[in-house]
Amino acid sequence: MQPLKRLVARRPRLSRADPAPSRWAWRMQRLMLTPAFRFGLRVGVPFALTFAAGAIWLGNDARRLAIQTAVAEARESFESRPEFMVKLMAIDGASPRVSREIREIVPISFPTSSFDVDVEQVRQAIVELDPVKAVSVRIRPGGVLQIDVTPRTPVAIWRNRDGLTTVDVSGMQVATLERRDARxxxxxxxxxGAQDHIKEALDLYRAAAPLGGRLRGIVRMGERRWDVVLDREQRILLPETGALQALERVIALETAQDVLSRDVARVDMRLGRRPTVQMKKEATREWWHIRQMSGQ
Incomplete structure (x- = not known):
């Protein structure tokens, strides 16, 4: 009999399999653990396949035209529903003439869908009208295009090369006039340049109130100063600065000495320290005639 140790020693040794994965398997496992790669497999690949399929399907012109037609019909059907229709226009705060002008410049054929009404464009068109100071435009429930107008308030009549125009306190034109006696x-x-100094002109008018109906108007001279025009072709020439105070001095002289009630053509106040009174030609000739007679 052979010893047990010798039998064990002669037993052939079996090679054990290596449990480690191959290099490519290890790399694939690491790649699968990457969040970006997993997201691409879960989202990117289906999206790419769907996009490719859609692109192929939409590559046909007839299919695209059918889709566009269906979308246009659905949109038109939705926008034409009764609750979205604008049936009429309401204008508040404007005179009849301004209302007619607004209806002329807002080319909307009623009824129309509210989706086809550009409210801001309508507002911009209306606010450019001279008589309109401000305007708000909105679509009221019930299909009414509501236009609320804040008109300009005319405070004076400006005579210029184009005729007579009413202006507001800021000098903006309001409306044209055919005749002075219309207002x-x-x-x-x-x-x-008179329209740029409306506030100063109104102050002069208020100061000249004691002259009553004799006051005809105020003229801007050289775009730098004022002349007060009275009846009987009389004028009060005011300085560039301190025009109101100079006019008040003339009114005081008229109250005390009836200066403007005499044969005076001009009262020149441009030189504050030396006011000048110019008499009319007839009065001047009469004065010289009296002096000559006195000299004789």
Whole structure:
């Protein structure tokens, strides 16, 4: 008999399999653990396949035209529903003439869908009208295009090369006039640049109130100063600065000495320290005639 140790020693040794994965398997396992790669497999691949299928399907012109037609019909059907239709226009705060102008410049054929009404474009078109100071445009429930107008308030009549125009306190034109007596309640100003100094002109008008009906208007001279025009072709020439104070001095002289009630053509106040009174030609000739007779 052979010893047990010798039998064990002669037993052939079996090779054990290596449990480690191959290099490519290890790399694939690591890649599968990457969040970006997993997201691409879960989202990117289905999206790419769907996009490719859609692109192939939409590559046909007839299919695309059918889709566009269906979308247009669905949109038109939705926008034409009764609750979205605008049936009429309401204008508040404007005179009849301004209302007619607004209806002329807003070319909307009623009824129409509210989706086809550009409210801001309508507002911009209306606010460009001279008589309109501000305007708000909205679509009221019930299909009404509501236009609320804040009109300009005319405070004077400006005579310019184009005729007579009413202006507001900021000098913006409001409306044209055919005749002066169409608005006898408004003061008359004239001359280039007069519309840019409306507040000063109104102050002069208020100061000249004691002259009553003799006041005809105020003229801007050389775009730098004012002349007060009275009846009987009389004028009060005011300085560039301190025009109101100079006019008040003339009114005081008229109250005390009736200066303007005499044969005076001009009262020149441009030189504050030396006011000048120019008499009319007839009065001047009569004065010289009296002096000559006195000299004889």
């Amino acid at each position: 006898p309640d408004l003061p008359l100003i004239a001359g280039p």
